[in-house]
Amino acid sequence: MVLNFIKSGYEKVKEALSKTSSFLGGRLKTLFGRGLDEDTLEEIERVLYEADLGVQTVQELVNSLGEYYKKNPGAKEEDYFNLIRKTLISIFQNDNSSLKEAESGPTVLLVVGVNGSGKTTLIAKLAQHLKNQNKNILIGAGDTFRAAAVDQLSHWAEKIGCDIVKASPFSDPAAVAFDSIDAAIARKKDLVFIDTAGRLQNKTHLMQELEKIEKTIRKKIPEAPHETLLVIDANTGQNGVEQAKLFLKYVKVSGLVLTKLDGSSKGGVVVSIRRNLNIPVKFIGVGEGVDDLKPFEPEEFIDSLLAK
Template identity: 45%
Template sequence: MDKLKKGLSKTRENTIGKIEALVKSSKKLDDDFWEELEEILIQADVGVNTTIELVDNIKQAAKKQKMHDSSEVLELIKDEVRKLLEYNNVPLNIPERELAVILVVGVNGAGKTTSIAKLAYRFHEEGKKVLLGAADTFRAAAIDQLNIWADRVGVELIKHQEGSDPGAVVFDAIHAAKARHADILIIDTAGRLQNKANLMKEISKIKNIIQREIPEAPHEVLLVLDATTGQNAISQAKIFEEATGVTGLILSKLDGTAKGGIILAVEKELKIPVKLVGIGEGLEDLRDFSPQIFTEALFAQNGGD
């Protein structure tokens, strides 16, 4: 909780701090109050549609409870934020008695490789045997970076040369994982968006290979979104969702933005559950997303320092 509070400190100062100041400076719940609340939320990257719905819900709840004093409304805002986030509270789908295959997608620079490393570290610390597959063969740097992380975490990486067929890497990685009786295989993929048709074709081929070898897999297709890119993350997500059938989101670099409201926009507009959040640079700083804990940390009175 303290780590999450610290990670959300920029967002808390920028958003909750402004809401608290608004509550203190306004005496009553009039049109000016609601308009200013909308403005604060939109500036925090909550998104226009989500903001309008959120404020409308808060208004209705305040009316129902016969509230007139703005000082009473803060707890209502907190409740409505939590309710919105609970919409898609879904844990990671990790089967217990078979090889779990996790496909990780996202644009280059979103924190995809480090998120894979953090995920591998987490499973490794839980005592699971983890393998990584370097199917982003488009860039030599991607393979090298994943290799460094694999060594650091203490897991095996299955890789080919730059320019190799990603499908061949995936095929080899699945067979290696089966031969070594691995519990979890995490596969990195290319993150270029310049040509959507190529992206769709490549991911589709990878998924077909996985499903041919393990019919129920991939068990998760996790899209890594950089929280600092704000509303751009939404448009990226829509392209990947169309191309890959995303099952969950990893929101990276949440500690690096003052606009953490993007998490509300993502939940509402994409209807894809946020499953993990990145709240720091350490290997242990990828956490399961809990709407309750996130809301408590966001509205906490201090930064947890």
């Protein structure tokens, strides 16, 4: 069984990516108009790099554009765009935003990522979306290191109208996960979200803590967590990729969420991160509001990125 997300409002994604696309799509259009000699190809390469698509993808695109031009010297701007479009979409070939759902009992969603990446906001957005589909939800406030983090989540839980399990500050986050799942089973919840802390200041401790949370969850429900989402702030670029790799060493991540694409001029980073980590992109964040989370749709996303 899977949880599906209602797809709506991709206009917002177009708008969020407009800083990238106005530069990328616009510059490419002009350059393609010239015919692809060596100098133009070099300029195209620079434009693709600036959009943060990543070395591997940029090299592939430049090579195939060059070859295409040699074989089809009369090619039109649209032909080049189509070639780029196809290549970029193929990177996300198997990605879709559906989430695995428990056959029986509560579905457990674990959310990890560095502080400030948007974990708590993601939980609020997903919880609201699923509440609208009449799902009965509980949130476990597993970021026990900052009182403010628990307050933030309590505020969301109240606004959305769902249960929350919280513990006293500095208590063991794995114990919060344990209690949350216990409560979710007892209260017959459909879904339980486990929020976590992401203090990278003490990496070893954080990673051990996440491992322990995962183990604790599995003790209660062997198939859980049904999904583990790694949240990455799209503006962190290459640094974000390195941080993400650290998480992947310790936690089994099933999907990526890239946040804060609104305001970013490097929307191409989604392509680079997807490729580097080889994990499907499930959602993208395009604002702070509760509706500003969109299921990731490869074709719409790439079309928004390349919009002229």
